[in-house]
Amino acid sequence: MIQSTTVIVETDRLVVRLLRHSDVDAMNRVFGDPEVMRFGNGVQTSEWVRNWLCCCLANYQEKSGVGPWAVIEKSSAEVIGYCGMFYFSNVCGQPETEIGYRLARSYWGRGYATEAARAVLNYAFNILRLPRLISIIDPFNVRSIRVAEKLGMRYEKDVMFEGYTHPDNVYAIEYGKVEETEDCEGINTEDDTT
Numbered sequence: 069m070i071q072s073t074t075v076i077v078e079t080d081r082l083v084v085r086l087l088r089h090s091d092v093d094a095m096n097r098v099f100g101d102p103e104v105m106r107f108g109n110g111v112q113t114s115e116w117v118r119n120w121l122c123c124c125l126a127n128y129q130e131k132s133g134v135g136p137w138a139v140i141e142k143s144s145a146e147v148i149g150y151c152g153m154f155y156f157s158n159v160c161g162q163p164e165t166e167i168g169y170r171l172a173r174s175y176w177g178r179g180y181a182t183e184a185a186r187a188v189l190n191y192a193f194n195i196l197r198l199p200r201l202i203s204i205i206d207p208f209n210v211r212s213i214r215v216a217e218k219l220g221m222r223y224e225k226d227v228m229f230e231g232y233t234h235p236d237n238v239y240a241i242e243y244g245k246v247e248e249t250e251d252c253e254g255i256n257t258e259d260d261t262t
């Protein structure tokens with residue numbers, strides 16, 4: 069059963085809630101798959117995933133629950149990946165909040181990333197009152213680009229991060245430019261993730 073106090077948003081098919089230490093196996097299926105990590109830092113170990121979860125949970129305390137969140141398929145109650153927000157202090161000279169998503173491969177192609185990200189985007193604009201969101205995407209990551217486009221984000225510029233061999237694309241959307249909106253439900257971020 070999904071504890072309501074950790075739920076951020078809910079859609080027809082998905083629940084987005086705070087991550088928990090017990091999500092480690094589900095997150096191993098995401099971070100341990102080379103295809104999922106093709107446009108990232110490569111496959112990560114179980115120990116790395118455990119540390120990542122610890123960092124996410126610690127950051128929730130400092131940032132009122134904001135960060136990457138678990139995405140759960142309602143019909144199976146399985147954790148299928150994450151979707152959430154990441155703060156960057158300097159993207160082309162300005163601070164930005166990124167919307168990010170990564171799902172286990174067996175759940176791709178069902179519209180889940182778009183559904184989760186759209187709900188998170190509406191939460192960011194309507195509840196957190198953020199003025200703008202970006203997505204930083206490898207130009208060869210066509211699936212992710214398609215998700216960003218479906219959210220109403222538009223290509224804005226390239227950004228070259230230190231240590232990268234080619235620039236990433238910055239997709240952006242400003243508050244008020246959301247083409248499709250859905251109501252946010254269940255926005256209680258009181259943390260009981262232990």
Ligand SMILES: CC(C)(COP(=O)(O)OP(=O)(O)OC[C@H]1O[C@@H](n2cnc3c(N)ncnc32)[C@H](O)[C@@H]1OP(=O)(O)O)[C@@H](O)C(=O)NCCC(=O)NCCS
Nearest residue numbers: 104169170171176177178179180181182205210211212214
């Ligand atoms: C990117 C990702 C989250 C998309 O998840 P998803 O649930 O399959 O996404 P959706 O089903 O909502 O949408 C995918 C879109 O890409 C399209 N697509 C899929 N394969 C494609 C391809 N080879 N070329 C072009 N478009 C493609 C789909 O048709 C769909 O668009 P449509 O609804 O217009 O048909 C998932 O592939 C993933 O986790 N990838 C690895 C991690 C990652 O790259 N994250 C993003 C980092 S920026």
